[in-house]
Amino acid sequence: MAQIQERGSTHVYKVRKISKEEMEQMVARCVYEHPPFCSAACPLKLDVRAFLDAAAAGNFKKALQLYEKIAPFPLVLAMGCEAPCEKACRLNELGDGVAIRAVEEAVSRFGQISKLGGVFRTKKRKTVALFGSGLFALFLAGEIEKKAYPLTVFCAEPDLESFLHSETGFLDEAAFTAELKRLKGKDIQFEFGCALTKDFLEEKRAAFDVACCSAEVFARLYPEAVCDPALMFCESLKLVTGTSAGVLDASFGAKKAALTVDRLAQNLDPNNMRGNEGAVESRLYTDLSEATKLTRVPMEGAGYTEAEAAAEAGRCIRCHCEECLKSCAYLKHYKKHPGLLSKEIYNNTQIIMGDHPLNKPMNSCSLCGQCTVVCPNGFDMARVCHEARQNMVSTDKMPLAPHEFALLDMLFSNNEAFLSRPQPGFETCKYVFFPGCQATAIAPETVKAAYLDLCTRLEGGVALMLGCCGAICDWAGRYEMQEQTNEFLDRELAKLGDPIVIAGCPSCKKELAGHEGLKLVGIWDLLLELGLPEGGHGLERPAAMHDSCGARGDAETQKAIREIAKRLGCELTDTPYSGDRSPCCGYGGLAAYANREVAAEMTEKCLERSDAPYISYCMACRDRFARQGRESRHILELVYGTDAGDPPDISEKRYNRLSLKNELLRELWLEEPREMKLDYELRYTDEARRMMDERMILTDDVIAVLDGVRADGECIQDEDGLLVARRRVGNATFWVKFSREGDGSYLVHRAWSHRMKVVKREG
């Protein structure tokens, strides 16, 4: 009975570092968090997606709040902006880009002005003076007021109307009235009718902490001085100022200038902490195939009405990338894009002490590689999860529990159930058939038929090797075990004369391809070469082909399987996500052991593509689909006219492997296998059998318990009159509730297990 050493302690305080650069490079491949192209083109960084979303929903109040974040005077900006966002809109590639500016204008007109309690807000202590008028001065006044600095504006104009009028001639009457009202609501002091001379400015600014002026004032009073356009600051004069070549330019200038004012007021270097200002580049990927509304909503009057604006906003497809989330049930389950999830998983591997909350997520990925194919940037989540698993194993922080059953199953395949023999009559062979551990567990008849067929039709001898390729320990991240498995298989292959391996399963083929110098061929390729044997036939109904994730990137294999299906007379229906884009059935990467729920969602994802029966070429896929009640057949069942029938439970899977081995030993190699016979009769209630499958308890575990109680008599009687016994097997304690029947047999009613050890304690 094979065993795996449980990790010793939770008190292991070491981590293996992963290069930060490598991680960052990986994470940077995911463009999920990149802004949409419209926002990227906007130097003021309007969140266009959210803005249009609110407007489309008719929530103009929220839309206006978003817009006011970038525009203290929304109508001035909306009516005058050059709108680089519109030119960047992706819909231009298919038709009309979204009329973002016109929607902004409507939102500014019809949206409810938010009351940001102007006068009653607590003000900062440092004071600011602003000299001049015009767009830049207007916007800057708005920005400084928003930052809550007490502000005094000195302008030549006689009153507020004329101040607002300066450079805003494009506003219509209604818009002007609205913005005037807005300006009046702001907590700004004005001194009108000022002669803006150099002496005036110098004298007045002395009373303030920071001084600013319009571009016109700056150019007129200090023609020699220069202003740094990144900071909107003249260092020598300690004067914040601007340029204004249009509404957007004035607005962006005012934003930068306001930040400089803020830094100066805090006695900081104006270069300090400015972040990424202005328009940026975006590499966001967007699937445009679902965009339908490609023409602009027409305008009845001079601008959009509320309804028109909402309709126009509704044309926006809210550009975002979620190619991988659309196709992968695992990512969808955790609702995280790979960039973020990878970062969290890497961080998890670096936790020295305490909880590792990402263990389960990193073990739930099926390592299937689908994301790498569907992601426009080739993000390789499988590599992230696989390396993270190895990393955790290397520091002895990986729990054994989620993978132990599968690992023990592998050891069973390569010990008790292992078989390696040359074809009878041969010492060494040209070929060896390697059907894979799942095929022998699920469809032993089919394996036998295939082997006998290969033996008769291939020259040079065909050996047989029943075992596991090592994918299980590879997926679990147990690299030392994987090395041992590889060495073991290499030794066994050498004994057979290093034959060409005929893989029966694409995942085995992929795994075995890692062995140096090993010659490999898929059984499907040989069958096409030899011609199909007699007795095979396709399905009566049209069927869907499910491509195995083991064959991702292997177009030849995908093609060969389809050719076989065609020759068998199968009619194949097209499904989305086939070929290289195929999702995993939920078995891959041991997902089904670490997270049943996610694995079930993966199976569901595969099955939702079609209502037809499924044909697959990996036995694990066949099994998982059949368990969901779908008619599901492996291509080799069709080739050999066999039917593996209902899916076996976990104990039957072991039994099938062992009995196939014994049957072949007896029939082909004329050896009498050593079979363990129970010297008592053991039966199970249906409930017990179902419970054992669900709780991953094998009949072998139950037998160990009953053997024990028969030897030492240790058991108790429960309240319900049934007997209960227990045994420690490996890293778990198994409990069996049973009764002794009149005929001396044992009837098992219930079974459960736990991993903790329990002992009696003294004192």
Next chain:
Amino acid sequence: MAEKNYYTIDPQGKLQCMKCGVPLVKGKAKFMYLDNGFPVELPVCPVCGFVYVPEALALGKVASVERALEDK
């Protein structure tokens, strides 16, 4: 200072040790996992020391503590 017990089950004479022919009693026991120990009180045979872990306890409390420790 008395040790804190994480869990207590009193068999109230309803369980019987078949080997020793005596009822199980509430007794001191300890769960151990990955280098961590938890004192509990469970049905124990006063003669042979058989400690009983009922199904509900194994699948409930014990399983959740196991999960928590595994991710440490």
